[in-house]
Amino acid sequence: MTTPPAIPEEELVERFVRASGPGGQNVNKVATAVELRFDIAGSPSLPEPVRARLLARRDRRLTDAGVLVINAQRFRTQERNREDARERLAAFIAAGYVVPKARVATRPTRGSKERRLGAKRERSTIKRGRAVRDWD
Numbered sequence: 221m222t223t224p225p226a227i228p229e230e231e232l233v234e235r236f237v238r239a240s241g242p243g244g245q246n247v248n249k250v251a252t253a254v255e256l257r258f259d260i261a262g263s264p265s266l267p268e269p270v271r272a273r274l275l276a277r278r279d280r281r282l283t284d285a286g287v288l289v290i291n292a293q294r295f296r297t298q299e300r301n302r303e304d305a306r307e308r309l310a311a312f313i314a315a316g317y318v319v320p321k322a323r324v325a326t327r328p329t330r331g332s333k334e335r336r337l338g339a340k341r342e343r344s345t346i347k348r349g350r351a352v353r354d355w356d
Contacts, residue, residue, distance in 0.1 A: 239293035252297060
């Protein structure tokens with residue numbers, strides 16, 4: 221696993237908006253929430269396999285155009301929300317650098333096959349015993 225590179229500032233788009241939630245009168249006046257946008261699909265700083273893994277994730281923060289939108293409004297100050305958004309972006313990108321382990325196909329053992337077939341036989345015997353028979 222290679223370490224994720226630092227994302228250049230010019231690739232990040234920040235917008236400051238009013239946050240919802242607690243904050244008193246301050247919440248109505250000051251734009252403390254941060255909306256951080258990062259274009260994964262068009263970023264030259266991401267290697268191709270990492271970009272493909274990130275775009276393949278089913279994440280509601282990813283737009284159809286391949287832009288990651290992170291909304292941070294956990295804290296009451298703009299600076300803390302900015303840090304929070306960048307930390308979450310770094311965590312998202314770091315997850316793309318983790319290469320998933322390839323699944324190794326295995327075959328059932330003879331014992332497991334015999335146990336399965338034995339259980340099926342027992343079950344059929346039980347059900348056969350419940351059947352209403354009309355012999356006459």
